[in-house]
Amino acid sequence: MAKDAPAQPPRTITSADVARLAGVSRATVSFVLNDTQAHRVSESTRARVLTAANQLGYVPHAAARSLRAGRSNLVLMPSSVSAIGRLVSDWVDDLHSELDRRGYTVVLHAGRFPDAVTAARAWAELRPAAVFALSEDSFTPEAADLLQRAGIRGLLAFAARPLAGAHTIAFDHADIGAAAAEHLVARGRRRIAVLMPQERGLSAFSEPRLAGARRIAASSTATVTAVEVSYTQDSVAQLAERWPELGLDAVFAYNDEYAALLMHAFQNAGISVPEDVAVVGADDLVLASLQRPPLTSIRLNLPGPGVIAETLQQLIEHGTAEPVDPVDVTLIHRASS
Amino acid sequence: MAKDAPAQPPRTITSADVARLAGVSRATVSFVLNDTQAHRVSESTRARVLTAANQLGYVPHAAARSLRAGRSNLVLMPSSVSAIGRLVSDWVDDLHSELDRRGYTVVLHAGRFPDAVTAARAWAELRPAAVFALSEDSFTPEAADLLQRAGIRGLLAFAARPLAGAHTIAFDHADIGAAAAEHLVARGRRRIAVLMPQERGLSAFSEPRLAGARRIAASSTATVTAVEVSYTQDSVAQLAERWPELGLDAVFAYNDEYAALLMHAFQNAGISVPEDVAVVGADDLVLASLQRPPLTSIRLNLPGPGVIAETLQQLIEHGTAEPVDPVDVTLIHRASS
Missing domain, CATH: 3.40.50.2300 (Response regulator)
Incomplete structure (x- = not known):
């Protein structure tokens, strides 16, 4: 082999290699390394197995161990x-x-x-x-x-x-939408948009938030309109552009990140917050208080x-x-x- | 048992249960469910094992399967x-x-x-x-x-x-720090701060970024000062407060999120961007162009x-x-x- 040829990767080491080197059965290797039925194995055999495993750099198999020991970490x-x-x-x-x-x-x-x-x-x-x-x-x-x-x-x-x-x-995500809608209704808003992010994995959270807002609207004279958006400047710019024709005066923006993105698009489109539209986020991130105007948000009190x-x-x-x-x-x- | 007592969780099902129900050995169950040495098993036995496993709701063990099949997914x-x-x-x-x-x-x-x-x-x-x-x-x-x-x-x-x-x-993170420092030096800045986030897991990235900025400074008349911060309003407010005594005219802020946080603190402290201090972020996130003024950033062209x-x-x-x-x-x- 040429001197600078790439080194071959080391061969895979199995418990059979450990057993061979230690001169014991695979079952014995398993008893020792997986800490099960160790009483069946003498101290000297145990030491031989551990030395062989160490010498070969053998790592026991967590799942095999959990299978035998009846536990996993x-x-x-x-x-x-x-x-x-x-x-x-x-x-x-x-x-x-x-x-x-x-x-x-x-x-x-x-x-x-x-x-x-x-x-x-x-x-x-x-x-x-x-x-x-x-x-x-x-x-x-x-x-x-x-x-x-x-x-x-x-x-x-x-x-x-x-x-x-x-x-x-x-933990009912409907509480988040309800808290936002309740606040907006109390502030005199009547036509509330609820942002529905199209990013994957979020509908498990956005759907109940929407339902919570709808529940509050149902017991008042307010209406709730679900509005789909993506987390891109294009998507929120398009929304800001058609905003006037939607006739809405408030938005619960799913969370603070979507709220910040939307507020920026509103600003570019000449829509004033909170005069033309009130905005509420969620999560109460650091960035909520960095917004201009600072963003109303819903804090989640997680355990x-x-x-x-x-x-x-x-x-x-x-x-x-x-x-x-x-x-x-x-x-x-x-x-x- | 009272009618509304909590239901006992179902008993753990092992391959031994499947073997017992199918009337075969555990090894046979393993051959069938782990798709190894299936040729050793007749079609009717195979069907019996699959039916038993299905009936008991038994899930094969991925690691045991990978151990036997020599592959994992x-x-x-x-x-x-x-x-x-x-x-x-x-x-x-x-x-x-x-x-x-x-x-x-x-x-x-x-x-x-x-x-x-x-x-x-x-x-x-x-x-x-x-x-x-x-x-x-x-x-x-x-x-x-x-x-x-x-x-x-x-x-x-x-x-x-x-x-x-x-x-x-x-992928050399030093390139990111170097690109930021090169730009700042070209813009006439000479006393460059490099933010070092104290959040865990980030030093693997922040250390080489700092080294890259230092490399550029070494070949110019600029200096680089490492400045520790945390991702909290308190931490950046303290930094903004002592900023004048540091005598620095530029900052590479690790990434866009730290940059946005710091720019807000500068604004509160009456420090003008870019007049008093030029700011560069990294990652070119959506939020970079939302900043006022919009944030210079380093885009990473990942595969x-x-x-x-x-x-x-x-x-x-x-x-x-x-x-x-x-x-x-x-x-x-x-x-x-």
Whole structure:
């Protein structure tokens, strides 16, 4: 081989290689490395196996270990990165740190599936100890049943109503739309637009927000109009252009990022906030108070990441957990409405 | 049991249950469900196993299957959600869709580890088909070796220099800092601040950006000063307050989000952009052109998600892949500098 030919990648090392080097059976290697039935193995054999594994750089297979030991340290969160958004991304990072500290590994599973059972089957194949879902769509009764039959004890979700077979933290996104609409009606607005982002993964949140706004409108003289937008300057510029003909005097803009984008388009189109149109965002991000005028927003009071981590650990270890306080929302009034 | 007592969760179903119901051995169940050595099993036995598995709602174990079949469909990305940021989050989502379409599942692994080898061991335990890292820290030679010995063929990373044992896409974050500094020097600025975010996971990117700016300063009469900030209004307000005593006339603000936050604090403190201080961001997000004045930014020309997916698939299937064009950067000049 020429001196500067690319190095061959090292050969894959399996437990059979460890067994051969240690002069024991594969079953013995498995007993030692997966910490199961270790009593069946003498100290000297155990030491021989560990030395061989170390020498070969063999890493045991987490899933094989969990299969044999009956436990896994994986917590799976079904979500795309962008659906998490800026508010929740710090919260999710903190949750990951909390679980890390407790010996669990969090993976975000971004796969998209035609239905909840197909999704549950894909998650179950990874044999996590827990699945934590940010929206209630993940756990239909059939999906929860499938996950439990695969031995996954920690099923936790934010959901508007208690879910069969999963631990539920009450969080109704309708409350967000309702808080926005209630405030706009109290400010004298009557024709309220609700932005519906077309970005994927968001309809699980935008649909109940719209429903919440509609509920408030139904008990007043206000109307609610759903308006589709994408998170691009073109899309909001087009909306600002046809705004006058829509005859609307307020908008609940899904969240602060869409609100900031829309307010900029309004400004370019000569539409005044709040004179011509009142704007309300959600999440109460840092950028809400940076807007001109500063943006009214809805703050979500999520449970602390430590509470979520503790609940997941209780579910994994005992199959049950203490109830978690519902997520409530607070409207932060600023000059945009 | 009282009628409204909580339902017991279903018992965990294992391949032993399937074997018992089908009247075959566990090995036979494994052959059928993991699609290995299926020729050893008659059609009628095969049908019996599938019926039993279906009846019990048994999901095969992906890792056990990959162990036996010698392949896995998992692609692991080591990263925290917030380190991905808004620019890359859409790109990562698109990559996930591309890989989904090709039959792979992407998981984001958010665990934090004391060193690269410990991290690699944790990833290897999941036996992914590939690991795709956004920064070069993940693949030290020892870590790459460990992953390869675990049979993981698809090691791909963005890195400033070719990495031993991994496929590298050239991306030097120093280019971003250099482009910003070059522009600021050309605009007559001489005392350049470079923001260093204190949020976790970002130093892998901020350190080389700073080094790139320093390199440009070294070949001119300009100086570069590293300035630590956090992504909070308090932190940037404090910076704006002591800004006059720092005697600086320009800032490269790490990215557009930090730039927007800082420009707002400058405005509150009566510091004019670009008269008193020129500001440059990075990522060229939608919000860059929404700023007042509009924000100069550095656009990153990342390879298309289809290219990354194709490269990962080639690495997984053949152990090698075509080279990918380096990531280059373009400065978009606007009124903030």
